[in-house]
Amino acid sequence: MPVPNDTNPKLAAYAHPERLVTTEWLAEQLGQPGLAVVESDEDVLLYDTGHIPGAVKVDWHTELNDPVTRDYVNGARFAELLGERGIGRDTTVVIYGDRNNWWAAYALWVFSLFGHQDVRLLDGGRAKWVAEGRELTKDQPTPATVDYPVIERDDSVIRAFKDDVLAHLGQPMVDVRSPGEYSGELLHMPDYPQEGAVRGGHIPGAASVPWARAAAEDATFKSREDLEAIYQQEQGLSPSDDVIAYCRIGERSSHTWFVLTHLLGFGRVRNYDGSWTEWGNSVRVPIAVGTERGSVK
Amino acid sequence: MTAPAALPPKLAELVDDFAELGVKDRLQLLLELSEELPALPARYSGHRDEMEQVHECQTPLFLAVEVAPGADRTVHLFFDAPPEAPTTRGFASIMYTGLDGQSADEVLAVPNDFYLALGLGAAVSPLRLRGMAAMLARIKNQVRSAG
Numbered sequence: 186m187p188v189p190n191d192t193n194p195k196l197a198a199y200a201h202p203e204r205l206v207t208t209e210w211l212a213e214q215l216g217q218p219g220l221a222v223v224e225s226d227e228d229v230l231l232y233d234t235g236h237i238p239g240a241v242k243v244d245w246h247t248e249l250n251d252p253v254t255r256d257y258v259n260g261a262r263f264a265e266l267l268g269e270r271g272i273g274r275d276t277t278v279v280i281y282g283d284r285n286n287w288w289a290a291y292a293l294w295v296f297s298l299f300g301h302q303d304v305r306l307l308d309g310g311r312a313k314w315v316a317e318g319r320e321l322t323k324d325q326p327t328p329a330t331v332d333y334p335v336i337e338r339d340d341s342v343i344r345a346f347k348d349d350v351l352a353h354l355g356q357p358m359v360d361v362r363s364p365g366e367y368s369g370e371l372l373h374m375p376d377y378p379q380e381g382a383v384r385g386g387h388i389p390g391a392a393s394v395p396w397a398r399a400a401a402e403d404a405t406f407k408s409r410e411d412l413e414a415i416y417q418q419e420q421g422l423s424p425s426d427d428v429i430a431y432c433r434i435g436e437r438s439s440h441t442w443f444v445l446t447h448l449l450g451f452g453r454v455r456n457y458d459g460s461w462t463e464w465g466n467s468v469r470v471p472i473a474v475g476t477e478r479g480s481v482k
Numbered sequence: 483m484t485a486p487a488a489l490p491p492k493l494a495e496l497v498d499d500f501a502e503l504g505v506k507d508r509l510q511l512l513l514e515l516s517e518e519l520p521a522l523p524a525r526y527s528g529h530r531d532e533m534e535q536v537h538e539c540q541t542p543l544f545l546a547v548e549v550a551p552g553a554d555r556t557v558h559l560f561f562d563a564p565p566e567a568p569t570t571r572g573f574a575s576i577m578y579t580g581l582d583g584q585s586a587d588e589v590l591a592v593p594n595d596f597y598l599a600l601g602l603g604a605a606v607s608p609l610r611l612r613g614m615a616a617m618l619a620r621i622k623n624q625v626r627s628a629g
Contacts, residue, residue: 227541228541228566228567228568228569228570229509229569229605229606229607229610230509230512230513230516230568230569230572231566231567231568231569233509233510233513233568234513234516234565234568246606246607246609246610247604247605247606247607250607252604283566
């Protein structure tokens with residue numbers, strides 16, 4: 186039995202309200218059969234300092250990535266990981282995390298590559314749950330292992346590779362990094378110098394919309410109206426566009442992918458997870474510098 | 483794995499402690515260390531402008547280094563990182579436990595890549611680990627510039 190959707194009116198305005206839940210809803214639903222809560226953070230220890238009761242941890246760096254190749258885990262490993270966490274193919278999964286759900290959105294995108302049907306984000310993430318003084322526990326849940334089927338990833342629909350981006354040049358793209366990274370002044374994200382590139386700038390034609398513009402001060406997503414004002418009115422994107430989003434390693438752009446796909450109802454959005462750490466280190470790909478979008482000659 | 487000979491005794495002990503544990507237990511030890519990081523003394527509390535920010539850590543970390551007068555030039559370390567950044571606090575706590583109270587020469591002699599011997603790469607991911615190298619580099623710079 187699927188867990189019911191959150192019918193909160195703020196969520197109802199989004200294109201796919203079933204992809205979000207509020208903290209109130211989650212607090213009421215905790216412990217429901219068929220519901221799994223997953224915490225996915227930038228900080229690998231944060232879950233262990235206290236988490237939503239019953240929540241399990243999935244770490245993007247160490248669990249969703251292949252340990253050797255720059256790629257995500259395969260179907261067998263994903264099945265093992267989810268099975269160990271007590272998550273079945275029909276389970277409703279609610280993911281939350283630190284930093285405006287940045288890594289939570291990345292985990293949700295990876296779950297979507299495997300076609301996990303019912304996966305939702307907690308609007309406001311960990312910060313809102315904590316700010317509201319809701320319960321946290323250090324008790325580690327011990328879910329019974331379940332059988333999760335081995336499903337191979339489908340990388341063709343919501344994931345873009347470098348060659349896809351080369352073929353896409355001239356069509357809509359969104360660069361969600363900071364303005365300094367976009368213009369090329371910075372070869373890395375502020376405070377993250379280890380994930381650098383030998384060239385700075387952006388993919389020609391890409392619009393600059395830093396990912397956090399989609400988040401309100403309390404870490405929830407902005408209203409649909411406010412999001413439309415940014416992506417559609419200001420940037421001129423349309424829900425019928427074929428859009429590629431990228432950042433530095435694909436994590437911040439997962440957040441924007443979520444916004445465009447699930448909140449604004451864009452039909453074709455791909456996340457280029459190679460992002461600037463691939464593009465800015467690649468030989469002979471076109472690059473634009475400065476604050477203008479630029480174009481390919 | 484045995485710690486390199488150039489490590490001060492307390493740091494060598496920590497490196498050995500980590501290396502003896504399995505991957506999951508290393509995280510647990512890092513968590514315990516994060517909880518033991520001492521609070522800032524009053525003279526630094528609320529005075530981040532008198533501390534140096536370690537930009538290489540994924541979450542802002544502030545650091546102050548004092549070198550005591552005297553032949554040994556004893557080094558004292560002070561760190562400030564928020565509770566929602568336990569990994570960064572854990573890294574800082576390794577530095578504090580291993581290096582606070584050592585002489586300037588001993589601190590300067592610590593190999594820049596000592597942290598690799600902690601075996602945290604698999605548990606934490608190499609991308610998250612680099613902040614530790616930056617922390618040590620900034621500590622050494624401050625020790626040097628303290629004359």
